Amino acid sequence: MPYKIACVVEGHGDSEALPVVIRRIAASLNPACHVQSTAVIRTPKSKLLKSGELERAVELAARRLLGFGGIFVVLDCDDDCPMLRGPELLARATNARNDLPIAVVLAKREFESWYIAAAESLAGLAGFRPDMQSPFAPEDIRGAKEWLSEMMETGRTYSATVDQPRLANLFSIELAMRAPSFAKLHRDVGRVMSDLGQR
Numbered sequence: 001m002p003y004k005i006a007c008v009v010e011g012h013g014d015s016e017a018l019p020v021v022i023r024r025i026a027a028s029l030n031p032a033c034h035v036q037s038t039a040v041i042r043t044p045k046s047k048l049l050k051s052g053e054l055e056r057a058v059e060l061a062a063r064r065l066l067g068f069g070g071i072f073v074v075l076d077c078d079d080d081c082p083m084l085r086g087p088e089l090l091a092r093a094t095n096a097r098n099d100l101p102i103a104v105v106l107a108k109r110e111f112e113s114w115y116i117a118a119a120e121s122l123a124g125l126a127g128f129r130p131d132m133q134s135p136f137a138p139e140d141i142r143g144a145k146e147w148l149s150e151m152m153e154t155g156r157t158y159s160a161t162v163d164q165p166r167l168a169n170l171f172s173i174e175l176a177m178r179a180p181s182f183a184k185l186h187r188d189v190g191r192v193m194s195d196l197g198q199r
Contacts, residue, residue: 002036003196004069006061008043008054010076013164014111015040018074020168021114025189028173033193039064045075054089055096062097068199070192071097073104074111074185082106082181101195103188108181111164112144114171117179119151121172126163127156139179 003026007018019037026033041057041064048054054073061071073093077085090104107113115122116138124130132151141147148158176182 002034003193004036004038004065005192006039006041006065006069006071007037008041008048008057008061008071008073010043010045010048011111011160011164012042013160014074015042016165017111017168018072020165021185022072022189024168024173025186026193029190029193035193038069045078048073048075048089054092058093058096058102062100065100067099068196069100070196071100071102072188072192073102075106076110077106077108077181078110080106082108082184101192103185103192105185105188106181108139108179109141110144112148112158112160113139113141114176114179114182115167116141116144116147117177117182118171118173118175121175122167122170125170126166127152129153134175134178139181 005022009015009018019040023035026035039061041061043053043057048057058071073089086104086106090102093102093104117134119132119134122128123132128151135141145158145160152158177186
């Protein structure tokens with residue numbers, strides 16, 4: 001029986017990439033674990049931060065799961081502090097549906113910061129230069145998409161809608177753990193899968 005999940009994200013690229021990343025993390029934790037993405041709810045972060053909107057998205061995700069599965073809310077943190085904003089959003093999400101396991105992860109700066117943390121695993125692939133290396137503190141970089149564009153071969157620029165889903169299949173999960181917010185996603189996938197396995 002597959003583990004069903006629903007995702008709440010803010011961007012087009014995220015909507016295709018996140019389910020892939022969660023499936024890969026789950027498989028790395030348990031090769032026999034099969035994750036099925038039943039729904040992706042895409043809503044701008046500015047809207048989700050408003051009272052009632054995150055709750056509405058979580059409720060919609062729960063309905064798409066037909067009452068059984070896990071919900072992942074993954075947003076770019078931008079200039080917010082994930083340790084402050086994350087618990088607040090998790091409390092709102094779990095208050096909306098406390099009958100399902102829910103994870104809220106704020107990518108410090110941007111989702112693409114996780115690719116930067118695993119840059120060596122992408123070097124020479126998908127249009128990136130073969131000498132690409134992850135910088136110190138990849139999550140501190142402002143403009144992760146622009147950084148990725150600078151690392152591409154001449155004539156190429158990074159496109160979230162085109163490149164993000166493809167990179168989700170290529171980047172190293174292990175190297176991405178350099179980014180604390182990705183390490184949190186990794187832990188949360190394990191927690192949600194464990195919870196679902198006990199139901």
